[in-house]
Amino acid sequence: MVKAYFGYKFETLFGSIGNNGGVIINDIAYTIVDQYLLLLNIKTQEIIQQIVIEGKNIKITKIAIKDNTLAIGYHDGEIIIYNLIDNEVQCRFFNHQSEITQLVFLSEAVLISGSCDTSIIVWDLADQQLQFRLIGHSNQITALDIISLEDQSLAITQQFIVSGSKDGLVKIWDLNLECSIATLSSMHSEVTCLCVYENYLLICTNSDEVLIKSCQLISGKCQIDNDGIIKRQSFIRAVQCQFVQQKLLILNNEKKIEVYKSKQGKKLQKAENFSQSLIYSTVISQLNKIVYFQAMVFKNLLKIYIFTSDNQIVIKELNNDNVDENNNVAIQQITGQVKQIKLTQNDHKLVVIASNKCYQFDNETAQQVNCLTNTSNLTSLCILPKNKYFMVGDEQGTLYLVDMNQNEIVFEQKIHNSNINSIECHENCKAFNGLVIMTTEIDKKVNFVELFFNKTQKCLEFQVVNTIYLKENIRSAQFSYDGNYYAFAQMNNIVSIYYCDSHKLYLELYGHSLPVLTFAYTSDDTIVISAGADKSIKLWATDFGNCKKTLKAHTAEVIQIKTVNETHYFFSGCKDNIIKYWDGDTYQLILQFNEALAGVQSMAVGCIGDLFYSATKNGVIRKYVQTKEQIFVSEEEEKRLQETLMQELQNKNKQQTGFDQGLDQVKKDLTLVQIGQQKLLETEQLMDILEKIKQYRETIDQGEVPNEDLFYNKNVTEYLFDNLQNSDLSSLMKFLHHQHLVTLIDEMNQDLALKQYPIIINKLITYIFNKVDGFGFNSHEIMMKVINIRTQLQIYFKKEKKIAGYNLDILNLMIQDISKNQDDFIFE
Incomplete structure (x- = not known):
């Protein structure tokens, strides 16, 4: 007859607020506890929700929130998109190879991620797919932010992505062009963090300096200037920075926050030199346990929300140069x-x-x-x-x-x-x-x-x-259930059992090769279960002290054994982060719990075995409850074997390809390759067209009659731009040779082109200005042609804007007229 058991499932956390940072939005703290997220009401200090992703027992390293969309980044490189209204997973991304270090929302539908694998990926959340990958860094991504720059000559404002890396580079990325448009490589050492203030970049390196860079967008080209250096008070590595209310806050590796303020508290102007305007103000410390902070302004008062490693959120008010210790608020449970x-x-x-x-x-x-x-x-x-x-x-x-x-x-x-x-x-x-x-x-x-x-x-x-x-040091002790004996686990690798009345030795249980750290009686006192530093579990008969069974149970020291009343079932907790549930009669493993991300420190089992608790070394307490669903040992063994095989396969795939992705992702990659091949084909076709146009123009210049059939009886300019109409211009321009580009510029300078195709030409001109050095322009004549095209475009767009304004005025007058005479109209 096959024996059936009741299973257990994780239910909730006890006493946790957070141990790895979080985000504050509208008085709600989204805090990270290992692989879980807690939603904490800051005002009432109550946990209002726990987010548990079933089957995901990997540490959360980064989160980002936009409206009702939550992005969760994990240590294994996976990103999960979670809907906070429906409380369900929307999609999962597996394209990163290692730990997610940065997450930033560009909009509700666009997410940008950075990883230890050196890549930055732009995700399309609407279509739930990878949009494109930004390659350029050679080491871990340490910072991501968004900067908005205004191009006054073109009267547009554009958003760019700023990234920093351990390779010492800061890059500015244009998402329309899908490439870097500027690189700062003058860092003294790795970039540890950065933040954006208006059009300034404040860059912290692995030194005592904060580099200040000002960014401008001039005629579509990004220009970056040095604006000085701030000398920090500390040489300790900076790990996070934020500029708020004319103050620069820097969290360093000593878990302290350095505060730099503007002189005399005045507002920093865009033309002002930061290095001469910011001075050291104070330092904030919370027992050197700060892991993350978020500064926010409420009614001109600067509040700093501090997340600590010991399960606290501390709110401090910064008043001028001083931290107002009287108004500190500490939200905590177990510390x-x-x-x-x-x-x-x-x-x-x-x-x-x-x-x-x-x-x-x-x-x-x-x-x-x-x-x-x-x-x-x-x-x-x-x-x-x-x-x-x-x-x-x-x-x-x-x-x-x-x-x-x-x-x-x-x-x-x-x-x-x-x-x-x-x-x-x-x-x-x-x-x-x-x-x-x-x-x-x-x-x-x-x-x-x-x-x-x-x-x-x-x-x-x-x-x-x-x-x-006793003769040996004691690790643990326990009474037998009937009260006739007590026993000790000692450093000599032995469990010693004594009579309660005479205190004389009754039995000594020999067999462990290293010290016994824990043991427990079954409730009928017939079995003693011991475990310890040798990673094994031994079951002993209490009548003669013989070892009934040795279980090779764990891969590290076994810290705790707990038995279930009126059964021979028991739990073992270990430093390998795993809890196992055993049958002491059949010596079989019933269940294995992999939720813990740190070594098990202590356990407690309910009086009838319908629940149990585990406490891990990092202070996280988990509650498990018994389910009514029956489980069978053979089925559980099969599940564990499948999980092991899947893990081995994933590790093998990681080593071979560098990416942890399945067949679906391979198909997507093949599709991307096909798209790339298509773009190369389009580029070759464009080069052929430009070569024909060049020959056509040279024939006319020599006074000869050109072959009109080359362009299928179309005007040359129309033929060229009709072909460009539905093409990916940024991809085409990347592969275009210098001589073909000169031909294209000549065609763009034609009156017909400027009148009929201004939108296409505007895109091409923007790309040319951003890449002007890369194309190697050294001819004054060519540059004058490009500038002339840009001038003509500005005139055209101003004219169109004026016409649109006239049309809008007429439309408003018509609406007003209709509103006044509504009764005269009959709508069906």
């Missing part, structure tokens, strides 16, 4: 590394110790209900029967008795000389006439503690009733 988690006996509350704080969470709502702060770091936790009290130990050896409901320390006493690493209790231990608490410290000392009611003080207290010393 610091989680040491231990425990569930109450009725599963109503989850108790967590982290750093010097002890937190209580409601199991149903995941809301924090209490927080107790201690003077020193807490190291161990035990919840006493009936869920009224719990005990915690600290690194100084002090034991605390805490009233759970009142959230206050009832009694405390120093009973150890150092770190209390384990607290266990049993309510029906016959050797101690009832409730007994066992505490251990790493230096071989074990205390047995009993509670009593102090009638004088009218409060509950405790006292040490017995102390024993």
Whole structure:
């Protein structure tokens, strides 16, 4: 008969706000927690939504938001587009080879991404496809921004993309031409970050300098000038910068924010030299744990939202030169590394110790209900029967008795000389006439503690009733369920079991090759399950101490074993980030949980096994609940095998092609190749036409009669521009030879061309001006022709604009006339 089990699924996070930055929009913080996104209301400090992408257990590295569209970038190079209204994934992109480092929305339908793979990709979100790839950097993309430049000569404003890279280059990209139109290569070292202010670029390099560049668009050509250097107060590498309210804010690698302000607080003008206008003001520090910041102006007040690595969002107000510490707002739940988690006996509350704080969470709502702060770091936790009290130990050896409901320390006493690493209790231990608490410290000392009611003080207290010393250092301890034995995992690779009444040795469980870090009894006391630094799990019979089975369970140290009541099922948590669910009777792996992105630190299982919690080293607590869906070991093994094979195939494809993409992407690439071939064919056809035109003009200049059949009885100019009408001009111009370009310019200068094809000619002229150096123009005559064409175009567009204005005035008069005489008209 095939054995069936109930599965578990991830339900929610506990105590998390964010550990890897985020974005603030309209009082909503979109924060990153490993592979999840949390939506936090800044005003109420409540988490209003968790975004979990099913099956995606890769760290989120970057997010961007535009209206109701959320772009999520991952460490493996994938980008997911998520609709915030429908709460569903719209599309997924796999074209990047490695970690997404930058995401910027140009519009709601256009997303731009940068990656460690050196490429920048422009995505068409409407058609859900790659639009084109910008190639030019040779190292990781470290910055992306948008700059708007006004061309006064052509009366247009155009948006460009600015990129920075570890290769030391800053590039400005024209998305219409799909290429770089300017490159700054005078960086002293790699570009770490940059920001845009009006028409200025503020570029941080891996030094103590901020380079200032001013950009201008003149007749379609981008011109960049040096505008000075700001000397920073620190040589520490800059990782983020923002210019807001006449202040430059720079986050450095020491997790501090440097603030530079304009002199006398005046507004910086476009013609003003930045290097002489910005001076050092102050520095903002949040225990050196800042990972990201976002500065915003509210009613002329500058607020800085600081995301920290220890699960906080701190809001600081910057008033002139000073940070107003009185108005700081800290949004936080669990801060610091989680040491231990425990569930109450009725599963109503989850108790967590982290750093010097002890937190209580409601199991149903995941809301924090209490927080107790201690003077020193807490190291161990035990919840006493009936869920009224719990005990915690600290690194100084002090034991605390805490009233759970009142959230206050009832009694405390120093009973150890150092770190209390384990607290266990049993309510029906016959050797101690009832409730007994066992505490251990790493230096071989074990205390047995009993509670009593102090009638004088009218409060509950405790006292040490017995102390024993072991020969080896202790890693963990536990009572048997019947209360007749207690056991220790020690540094000598052995689990030692003792009688509770006589404190004499009962059994020693030999077999591990490295120290045992954790162990647990099954609820019927027939099996002890141990695990440790040797990565294996061993199951022991408690009657004779024989090893029933050794499981090669994990690829790193096993930190925690937790059993399920009234079964022989158990969970193992490991430093390899994986939790496994086992059957202790068949020795089979039932389920594997891969959600954790850091080593498992502690686990807690519900009283009937219908839920469990895991806490990882980076402070993230996950809750899993049992499903009613039956699962079978053979099916789960097949799923895991398929996942392993798929992962190996993906890794192999990455090594061979440099891109993690499937058959669909290969088809898209083939399509792009075909398009490229088509563009080359069109270019060759244009060269043939221009060669014919050149020969035609030379024949006329020599006084001979040309062959009119060359152009199918069409005018030469019409024939040329009709062929250009539906062509990709930017692609054609990239491959055009110098002599053919001269011929094209001559044809553009014809009166007929300027009258009938001004739009095409305007595009061609813009491209020529942007690439004038690349085409190698050294003839004054040719340049004068180009300038003449541009002048004629300006006259033409001004005339058309005036005509359009007349037509608009006439249309407005007609609308007014119709409005006044509406009753005279009958509409069907």
